[in-house]
Amino acid sequence: MLGMYSQALQDARESVKCEPSFAKGHLRMGKCFLAMGDVAAAKSAFDKTKELEPTNTTIDAELRTIDTLNKIDTDLNRAVEVQDYRKALYCSERALDIAVFCRRYKVKKAESLTHLGRYQEAEEIVNDILRSDSTDVDSLLIRGMCLYYQDNIDLAFSHFQQVLRLAPDYAKARETYRKAKQLKTKKEEGNVAFKQGKLQEALAIYTETLAIDPVNKLTNSKVYYNRALVNSKLGNHSQTVDDCSAALKLNDGYIKALLLRAKSYGNLEKHEECVRDYEACMKLEKNANRETRRLLKEAKIALKRSKRKDYYKILGVDKNANDDEIKKAYRKRALVHHPDRHSSATEEERKEHEKNFKDLGEAYTVLSDPKKKARYDRGQDLDDEGHASSTLKSKYEFFDEAKPTRIYDAHELEGIEDAQWETIEELEEIPRADEKFYGINLKRGEHGIFDIEELVEILRNENLIDICVVKIPKQIQYCDFMVIATVKSGRQRAGIAEFVRQVSKRKKLPKDPFPIIEGTFKDSWIAMDLGNIVLHMFDDETRQQYDLETLWAVGPNFDDPRHSDASEYEQFLTQVNLNSKQNFCLVPPAFTNSQNSPQKSHETS
Numbered sequence: 001m002l003g004m005y006s007q008a009l010q011d012a013r014e015s016v017k018c019e020p021s022f023a024k025g026h027l028r029m030g031k032c033f034l035a036m037g038d039v040a041a042a043k044s045a046f047d048k049t050k051e052l053e054p055t056n057t058t059i060d061a062e063l064r065t066i067d068t069l070n071k072i073d074t075d076l077n078r079a080v081e082v083q084d085y086r087k088a089l090y091c092s093e094r095a096l097d098i099a100v101f102c103r104r105y106k107v108k109k110a111e112s113l114t115h116l117g118r119y120q121e122a123e124e125i126v127n128d129i130l131r132s133d134s135t136d137v138d139s140l141l142i143r144g145m146c147l148y149y150q151d152n153i154d155l156a157f158s159h160f161q162q163v164l165r166l167a168p169d170y171a172k173a174r175e176t177y178r179k180a181k182q183l184k185t186k187k188e189e190g191n192v193a194f195k196q197g198k199l200q201e202a203l204a205i206y207t208e209t210l211a212i213d214p215v216n217k218l219t220n221s222k223v224y225y226n227r228a229l230v231n232s233k234l235g236n237h238s239q240t241v242d243d244c245s246a247a248l249k250l251n252d253g254y255i256k257a258l259l260l261r262a263k264s265y266g267n268l269e270k271h272e273e274c275v276r277d278y279e280a281c282m283k284l285e286k287n288a289n290r291e292t293r294r295l296l297k298e299a300k301i302a303l304k305r306s307k308r309k310d311y312y313k314i315l316g317v318d319k320n321a322n323d324d325e326i327k328k329a330y331r332k333r334a335l336v337h338h339p340d341r342h343s344s345a346t347e348e349e350r351k352e353h354e355k356n357f358k359d360l361g362e363a364y365t366v367l368s369d370p371k372k373k374a375r376y377d378r379g380q381d382l383d384d385e386g387h388a389s390s391t392l393k394s395k396y397e398f399f400d401e402a403k404p405t406r407i408y409d410a411h412e413l414e415g416i417e418d419a420q421w422e423t424i425e426e427l428e429e430i431p432r433a434d435e436k437f438y439g440i441n442l443k444r445g446e447h448g449i450f451d452i453e454e455l456v457e458i459l460r461n462e463n464l465i466d467i468c469v470v471k472i473p474k475q476i477q478y479c480d481f482m483v484i485a486t487v488k489s490g491r492q493r494a495g496i497a498e499f500v501r502q503v504s505k506r507k508k509l510p511k512d513p514f515p516i517i518e519g520t521f522k523d524s525w526i527a528m529d530l531g532n533i534v535l536h537m538f539d540d541e542t543r544q545q546y547d548l549e550t551l552w553a554v555g556p557n558f559d560d561p562r563h564s565d566a567s568e569y570e571q572f573l574t575q576v577n578l579n580s581k582q583n584f585c586l587v588p589p590a591f592t593n594s595q596n597s598p599q600k601s602h603e604t605s
Helices: 005-018 023-035 039-052 058-081 085-098 103-115 119-132 137-149 153-166 171-195 199-210 217-233 237-250 255-267 271-284 290-306 311-315 323-337 347-367 370-377 392-396 410-414 424-428 452-461 490-507 540-546 548-553 567-576
Strands: 465-471 481-486 516-518 525-529 533-538 584-587
Touching: 005 023, 023 039, 023 058, 039 058, 058 085, 058 103, 085 103, 103 119, 103 137, 119 137, 137 153, 137 171, 137 217, 153 171, 171 199, 171 217, 199 217, 217 237, 217 255, 237 255, 255 271, 255 290, 271 290, 311 323, 311 347, 323 347, 347 370, 452 465, 452 481, 452 490, 452 533, 465 548, 481 540, 481 548, 490 525, 490 533, 525 540, 533 540, 540 548
Parallel strands: 465 584, 481 533
Antiparallel strands: 465 481, 516 525, 525 533
16 A cells, blocks of 8 residues: 555545445545544444445454554543653554554654653654644644753744644643743743842742743753752852752753762762762763863862871861971870870770871871972872882882981970970870880990890890891991891881880980881881881781892802801800791891802891
8 A cells, every 4th residue: 555545535435426335445435544543434434334245354353443443542542641651652653553644643642752852753753744734733833842842942932833823722832832931031030140149039030940841851951050050159069969960860961060060079078979970071072171181180189188098187287287387286286195195094095096196197297298298289199109220229228318207206295395386284294104115225235226136136025027137238338237027917017116216216315316217007018227227127928029138138249158257147146145946047248259159148047
């Protein structure tokens, strides 16, 4: 069939007019009526055919089809009445399977598609109808609705006006036109109030606008965004996020709403959500502009900052605090939390003060160093700088040549004369804890703050593992001895470093430098420069990785240490009274006058 049902119907009518008893003519008329959706006329034609040919079984099938179409039509009308447009679409498509040329069912399908937001499909259907009849008011109305729901309100108005000129009493067209005019007017009123700075008035108008036509998703998404802008200006960041989310629910590709929500998330310090929204913007923008990339970078930095300790908050200073303010804040808080002041507190309280004291030291170390402070403020990792170098010394040198940051303990704080930040009475309340150094020689060593025997004895008493002493050749001008040891845990490593530091400060003379500590409580190693001795404390894995014993004691021209003169070291071993059971080894200095091949140079003594 060619689908020319109107012409076919006209031919069938002519045939039965010439011969009223022509059953096939009546049957053809019924099929044409059914295809065009005229159920009553189709049933009349099929009944006449049945009367003329009682034994024709085809008629019974056609009559059953009419019953099916009647049921579908009932369901369709009910779905439209309750605004169940998905079901209405389903029913209209089923009806069009039967009444393939029915204009009414095509209009119902187009209307359902419009309410479901499938505007292009709806427009294709009504444009096809309008090509046949340019004055079809239902099709004109639906095309106007498609334009209206796509926020092309001015062009939609012209369609609504044309419909009302053709059918002044068309109630549905009149109501749609009224809503569209009211929506446009209210939205413009809100825009004017916003531009005039009347934010509360604009907020109220936009809220009223959203209640006019909830079906118009695209226009309402813009109104939600406008209201979000107002809330943002008012500092209502949570409401801004809610309005932007509502706008994005109606239009998931709304980049402006995404950008504003991201900014509001940042103001609320919800940094993960902020980064996620900026990343979504980058994906939506085919050619992401420089500003969006910058905002994303800043959001990622803020996220990184949020996941680390707030050193300014720990010290209780503003982010613009100068060096003196940072130093005074550290001194004041260090007095409060120093472990020496809480020796009589409960275990839980001592741990809390220890943690706070460590955080203070960490914060002060960073904020008192201009370079570290700048990196911290930029959100960069503080460990990125590294010590890479091709030479042996620069590769394994763990100490900065710059003057180290001084970390004060309770006794040093007592001696600081600064009446602006603490009273003398408060300082004198700090309890002394000299009993912790019982049995330790607090006099300066003969060759430096510590003599090597004294330091090894301390480490041995603290149960360090595999203590190794390397005598450094004088020509390197680095130190006299390097001590390498393995610790069981980071807590033990930090505790021993702090203890050695306190002992050294009691042993030192005014001419001696303060001990330098490299590494933090979180690192897998800590190194201490004690002047004549450098102490390295590693966890087992990191010690194997650096292998400082081999690095400092073995070379391609080095003798096997068993061939070297060990009298000096034998004397030292006798003094320290160490044996193989005490996990101690001594690595002699390297000599370069042997032809033997290099070997592992230290032995357990």
